[in-house]
Amino acid sequence: MFAYYLELGLxxxxxxxxLTALMVIGIATGIAASMTTLTVMYLLGNDPIPxxxxxxxxxxxxxxDANNPWxxxxxxxxxxxxxxxxxxxxxxxxxxxxxxxxISLPVQPENKDLKPFQSLGRxxxxxxxxxxxxxxxYGGAWNHDQDKQHAHVVVLGKDLNEKLFGGQxxxxxTIRMSGTDYTIIGVVGDWKLRTRYYxxxxxxxxxxxxxxxxxxxxxxxxxxxxxNNSCFKSPEPGWDAYLQSDCVWQQMWVELDSPARxxxxxxxxxxxxxxxxxxxxxxxxxxxxLLNVTEWMKDQKVVSRDxxxxxxxxxxFLIVCLVxxxxxxxxxxxxxxxxxxxxxxxxxxxxxxxxxxLIESGVVGLSGGVxxxxxxxxxxxxxxxxxxxxxxxxxxxxxxxxxxxxxxxxSALLAGLYPTxxxxxxQPAAQLKV
Amino acid sequence: MEIRPIISALMRSKVSMILIGLQVALTLAIVCNALxxxxxxxxxxxxxxxxxxxxxxxxxxxxxxxxxxxxxxMQADLALLRGLPGVVDAxxxxxxxxxxxxxxxxxxxxxxxxxxxxxxxxxxxxxxxINTFDTHLIAGRNFKPEEIATxxxxxxxxxxxxxxxxxxxxxxxxxxxxxxxxxxxDEDPPTSTIVGVIDHLQEPWVTNKDIENVTLIPGYMPxxxxxxxxxxTEPGRRDEVMKDAEQKLGVSNTGRIIGKxxxxxxxxxxxxANDRAMMIILLAVIFCLLxxxxxxxxxxxxxxxxxxxxxxxxxxxxxxxxxxxxxYFLTENFLITxxxxxxxxxxxxxxxxxxxTNTDGARLLPWYYVPxxxxxxxxxxxxxxxxxxxxxxxxxxxxxxxxx
Numbered sequence: 001m002f003a004y005y006l007e008l009g010l011x012x013x014x015x016x017x018x019l020t021a022l023m024v025i026g027i028a029t030g031i032a033a034s035m036t037t038l039t040v041m042y043l044l045g046n047d048p049i050p051x052x053x054x055x056x057x058x059x060x061x062x063x064x065d066a067n068n069p070w071x072x073x074x075x076x077x078x079x080x081x082x083x084x085x086x087x088x089x090x091x092x093x094x095x096x097x098x099x100x101x102x103i104s105l106p107v108q109p110e111n112k113d114l115k116p117f118q119s120l121g122r123x124x125x126x127x128x129x130x131x132x133x134x135x136x137x138y139g140g141a142w143n144h145d146q147d148k149q150h151a152h153v154v155v156l157g158k159d160l161n162e163k164l165f166g167g168q169x170x171x172x173x174t175i176r177m178s179g180t181d182y183t184i185i186g187v188v189g190d191w192k193l194r195t196r197y198y199x200x201x202x203x204x205x206x207x208x209x210x211x212x213x214x215x216x217x218x219x220x221x222x223x224x225x226x227x228n229n230s231c232f233k234s235p236e237p238g239w240d241a242y243l244q245s246d247c248v249w250q251q252m253w254v255e256l257d258s259p260a261r262x263x264x265x266x267x268x269x270x271x272x273x274x275x276x277x278x279x280x281x282x283x284x285x286x287x288x289x290l291l292n293v294t295e296w297m298k299d300q301k302v303v304s305r306d307x308x309x310x311x312x313x314x315x316x317f318l319i320v321c322l323v324x325x326x327x328x329x330x331x332x333x334x335x336x337x338x339x340x341x342x343x344x345x346x347x348x349x350x351x352x353x354x355x356x357x358l359i360e361s362g363v364v365g366l367s368g369g370v371x372x373x374x375x376x377x378x379x380x381x382x383x384x385x386x387x388x389x390x391x392x393x394x395x396x397x398x399x400x401x402x403x404x405x406x407x408x409x410x411s412a413l414l415a416g417l418y419p420t421x422x423x424x425x426x427q428p429a430a431q432l433k434v
Numbered sequence: 435m436e437i438r439p440i441i442s443a444l445m446r447s448k449v450s451m452i453l454i455g456l457q458v459a460l461t462l463a464i465v466c467n468a469l470x471x472x473x474x475x476x477x478x479x480x481x482x483x484x485x486x487x488x489x490x491x492x493x494x495x496x497x498x499x500x501x502x503x504x505x506x507x508m509q510a511d512l513a514l515l516r517g518l519p520g521v522v523d524a525x526x527x528x529x530x531x532x533x534x535x536x537x538x539x540x541x542x543x544x545x546x547x548x549x550x551x552x553x554x555x556x557x558x559x560x561x562x563x564i565n566t567f568d569t570h571l572i573a574g575r576n577f578k579p580e581e582i583a584t585x586x587x588x589x590x591x592x593x594x595x596x597x598x599x600x601x602x603x604x605x606x607x608x609x610x611x612x613x614x615x616x617x618x619x620d621e622d623p624p625t626s627t628i629v630g631v632i633d634h635l636q637e638p639w640v641t642n643k644d645i646e647n648v649t650l651i652p653g654y655m656p657x658x659x660x661x662x663x664x665x666x667t668e669p670g671r672r673d674e675v676m677k678d679a680e681q682k683l684g685v686s687n688t689g690r691i692i693g694k695x696x697x698x699x700x701x702x703x704x705x706x707a708n709d710r711a712m713m714i715i716l717l718a719v720i721f722c723l724l725x726x727x728x729x730x731x732x733x734x735x736x737x738x739x740x741x742x743x744x745x746x747x748x749x750x751x752x753x754x755x756x757x758x759x760x761x762y763f764l765t766e767n768f769l770i771t772x773x774x775x776x777x778x779x780x781x782x783x784x785x786x787x788x789x790x791t792n793t794d795g796a797r798l799l800p801w802y803y804v805p806x807x808x809x810x811x812x813x814x815x816x817x818x819x820x821x822x823x824x825x826x827x828x829x830x831x832x833x834x835x836x837x838x
Contacts, residue, residue: 022729029722067548104660106498106691116691118496178498223658224587234620237588305793306712309471312788313464313719320460320723324730327453331737386711418449 001352002359009360012336019332020364023325027368027412028375030321035372035404036379037307037314042400043393045303048197049133052255053293055095056131057262059088059252060290061273065232066283076287077230078201078300079248082219084276089125093268094254095261096131100124101250102202102209102227103218105177109164119160119177120226121211122199123218129155131255132198137161137189139171142214150216154182160210161187175211178221182213194392197293199251200300202227205389225249246281254290266290322415325364329419333357337426344428353424358416365412369405376404436758440766447738451770454734458774461727462811463781466803467789468716474797475709481645483531484599484634486568487698489522490666491676492530497659499689504656505584507687512560514686515663518678520671525559525566526654527664529638532701536638539591541606541649542618551617552605554598554647555637558585558655564597566666567635572600574613574630577652585655592620593651597630601646619649640705643795659690672697727811728818735763735822739829746826747833756827763823764816771815778811779804 013020047053061084062076070077080088085099100122107119122128129141142153154175161170174181195204222239227249235245256262269288276282291299333340340353376396383394444451495511497504508526515524529536536557540550557563561577564570574597581595596619603612616625635648667675676695683692739746746759786799 019733022733026726026729029726033719033722068550104496106496108498116498118691118693179500234590235588237586237590239588242588304708306708309789310712310715313468313716316460316464316785317719317723317726320457320464321726323453323457323460324726324733327450327457327730328733328737330450330453331734335737335740383711383715386707386714388707422449 001355005356005359006363008356009363012332012360013363016332019328023328023364024367024371026321026324026328027365027408027415028371030318031369031372031404031408031411032375032379034311034314034318035376035400035407036383037311038403039376039380039397039400040383040390040394041303041307041311043194043395043397044307044390045297046194047294048193048195049293055255055257056293057254057256057265057290058292058296059254059269060288061269061282062284062287063246063248063276063282064284068232069284074287075299076289077248079228079230080250080252081246081248082243082250085250085252087272088252088254091268091272094265095257096127096255097253098125098128098131099215099250099252100128100199101215101218101225102199103221103223104226105211105223107160107164108176108179110176111164114164119210120207121157121213122209123215124212125215127255128212128253131253134191135189137187138169139184139186141186147214147216150220151214152180152182152217153185153213155186155188155212156184157188157208157210157212158190159208177211178223180221188212192392195297195302197297197302198253199227200296200302201251203389204297204300204302205392219243262290318411322411325412325415326418329361329364329416330422333419333423336423340423340426341428341430344426350424353426354420357420357423358413361412361416361420362409364416365409366405368412369408372408373401373404436762437765437769440762440769444766444769450734450738451773454731454770455774455777457727457730458771458811458815459778459781461723462775462778462804462807463785464723465720465810466782466799466807467785468720469807470786470799470803471789472713472716475713478640479706479709481636482634483636483698483702484567484569484632484646485531485636485698486666487532487702489669489672490566490568490664491672491695491697492527492533492662492664492701493680493695494660494662494693495683495690496693497687497690499687502659502689504659504661505654507690508654508656508661510686511661511663511683512562514682515665515679516562518675518682520667520675520678522666522668523562523565524663524665525562526656526661527563527566528556528558528655528657528662530557530567530664530698530701531636531638532640532698532705533638534640534705538637538639539619541602542621543606545618545623546621547618552602552647553644554602554649555639556591556649556651557635558651558653560652560654563650564630564632566664568666569632569635571597571630572633574628576630577650582652582654585653587655587657589655590620591651592622592624593626593653594624595629595652596626597632597650598628599632599635599646599648601634601644602648603628603631605644605647619651724814728814731767731815731818732821735767735819736825738766739763739822739826742826743829743833744836746829747831747835750829750831751834759829760823760827763819763826767815767819767823768812771812775808775811778807782807 060076061080063081064070064077089097089099103123104118104120106116108116126142126144126147141155142151146153161167170184170187173184175184193208196206229247229249231247235242235247256265270286273282273286273288380394380396384391512524515521536555538553538555541552541554543551560582561579564576607615612628612631616627619626634646636645637648680692680695782799782804790796
């Protein structure tokens with residue numbers, strides 16, 4: 001019977017091509033609007049490291065001015081000072097820990113065809129690689145001893161290795177940056193980070209880091225971070241004074257493998273701050289924050305309010321499209337009262353009529369879904385063109401394709417339900433009278 | 435007008451009426467709010483930066499060679515830039531309006547004051563700063579060449595003289611006469627004396643609230659080996675000068691990297707990229723919504739006309755004119771739309787309240803958007819129903835005599 005009803009449905013849809021097109025296009029644009037915006041929102045807020053996002057925690061300490069909070073809402077600064085990062089690294093109380101900062105260095109290629117260029121990278125500790133798990137294409141990370149020895153080693157990002165060595169295995173070779181040679185010990189492969197969640201302060205959607213090298217080595221360069229730096233009072237002149245100042249410019253991450261370890265680390269931080277208070281620092285009340293990856297992304301509003309508003313409006317638009325489809329289906333089915341009456345009089349049960357018309361709605365929904373999927377693809381192309389920074393998140397995603405099709409059919413069936421119910425409650429006798 | 439029979443006819447197809455009304459209601463609510471957001475963004479984007487954007491460009495230079503001296507190089511670069519054909523003026527500046535990155539600080543009126551009297555962005559420039567930005571002194575004087583200090587990234591910022599924007603001057607000294615007054619750029623003395631006031635200049639951050647709080651500091655201040663320049667050219671010669679400058683600076687010292695040259699127009703384009711994207715997306719939503727709603731009205735009205743062909747024929751046979759039939763359908767649409775619009779007005783404010791949550795500085799939908807939306811949707815509804823209604827008016831009276 002299904003094949004027969006399907007054929008009836010298709011024939012009925014062909015009889016009124018304009019009305020059918022109107023319904024299909026209506027559902028398709030509604031689906032496309034809601035799914036384009038939902039995909040962007042979903043991928044933006046998506047957990048970048050689901051297998052351990054609950055273990056990685058971002059350390060925030062409130063070392064700010066006694067009279068003026070970091071922000072009006074009383075949240076602690078979004079970065080930490082050099083001295084606090086050093087103290088926490090030295091204490092080593094977490095299972096893994098890595099302080100880091102963004103740095104820009106001139107690269108002087110050996111290949112004379114390439115002009116020297118500025119490269120953006122990250123100074124961090126060996127644990128960074130164990131914590132954030134970038135995939136290595138060649139070689140590997142440096143170790144804790146090299147951290148202590150201020151080793152001149154570097155891990156290249158995929159792009160920089162591509163640019164300097166044509167993507168070949170460059171481990172063991174050297175790279176000259178700002179007049180110093182560094183030995184390449186590893187090359188990161190395709191690290192698909194939608195958001196650079198480990199440094200949200202300096203742009204969640206910035207290009208991937210081009211190189212990584214030991215923090216201890218970077219500090220020897222006496223070069224400030226190329227990322228955000230905030231001070232509530234001017235440091236005394238000179239590099240050492242800057243390091244001892246209360247300026248915040250580093251990110252501090254810790255890995256804590258169990259809730260018990262998290263609680264321990266929290267009390268460790270509280271003790272640390274209380275000790276510092278005795279030394280005259282940390283004039284504000286105790287206000288440490290230890291957020292995990294997803295909490296930190298939420299705190300930093302990685303999913304912007306604009307994206308939420310767009311998604312809200314996308315779904316409101318889908319509702320309008322569905323209301324539109326209900327109206328049109330109702331109109332269409334009501335015109336068929338005579339036909340329905342005839343079928344009922346000839347012995348078709350209500351159930352048969354119901355199935356027949358629901359299949360017709362389903363066909364509209366499925367076509368709307370398929371067209372909607374194509375339009376969603378186009379919509380995401382448009383989003384990529386409009387938002388340069390969302391190029392990694394405005395991508396069709398398999399789970400989202402599934403959601404799109406299901407959403408389309410469910411919406412069309414929902415839209416078809418009332419008109420179908422009305423159609424099958426037609427009284428045959430009323431229709432057969434002339 | 436024959437409203438009562440229309441209403442009693444409508445009551446017989448309540449569901450269809452509610453569906454069209456609901457569609458109109460949602461459309462009104464969304465269109466009003468989307469339009470309001472668009473207008474707000476356009477307003478943000480239209481704020482002038484206070485500088486000559488079309489004829490100005492900026493770039494950075496970072497030295498890496500052994501023995502590279504950023505200060506000597508800066509003087510050489512400025513001399514080279516100012517001597518290029520087509521250049522009106524050039525200055526060093528750590529940042530510019532629309533750059534979305536820079537230095538800001540709290541300004542105090544008393545030493546050790548607990549809460550700053552104002553926050554201000556700082557631009558470290560020399561005596562060519564005002565002319566290169568193409569902003570205008572409205573009081574006081576420019577920096578003298580001998581006042582420009584040689585500074586480093588770690589220097590304390592305690593310049594003897596500063597120039598501020600009018601917005602900042604008014605905030606610090608509401609009684610006027612800021613020129614000659616002293617402020618603390620640092621929590622400790624010495625103070626800095628305001629020697630000049632310029633009319634307009636924006637901070638680097640377009641999202642900041644007090645966007646015109648800017649202080650010019652007389653200083654040559656490279657960040658380590660990195661320095662930033664701003665160049666204003668003669669009208670129409672920007673791109674040509676950009677290429678020339680890039681080439682000449684590149685060969686003048688091969689121990690450094692000349693960064694990408696970017697016009698202020700490019701910076702503006704990037705600074706407002708998200709707002710522009712939001713506007714375009716919302717415009718697309720408005721367009722699609724109005725189209726879908728109009729098509730929905732056409733579809734539903736066509737169906738009603740088809741369903742009532744016999745009744746229309748009967749009315750015509752009983753003497754109703756074509757105009758009367760046309761008016762019937764137009765009035766019917768007007769009634770349904772009005773019902774939807776009243777609900778939509780309430781929905782519009784509900785949506786506006788939702789939009790207000792979690793959004794800094796957002797305002798409630800101004801009242802006039804709703805009546806404006808009413809008029810637009812009334813017109814849209816009437817236009818949409820015109821086709822089916824005209825078809826209805828053409829139904830011949832003879833239809834009444836035919837059996838179905």
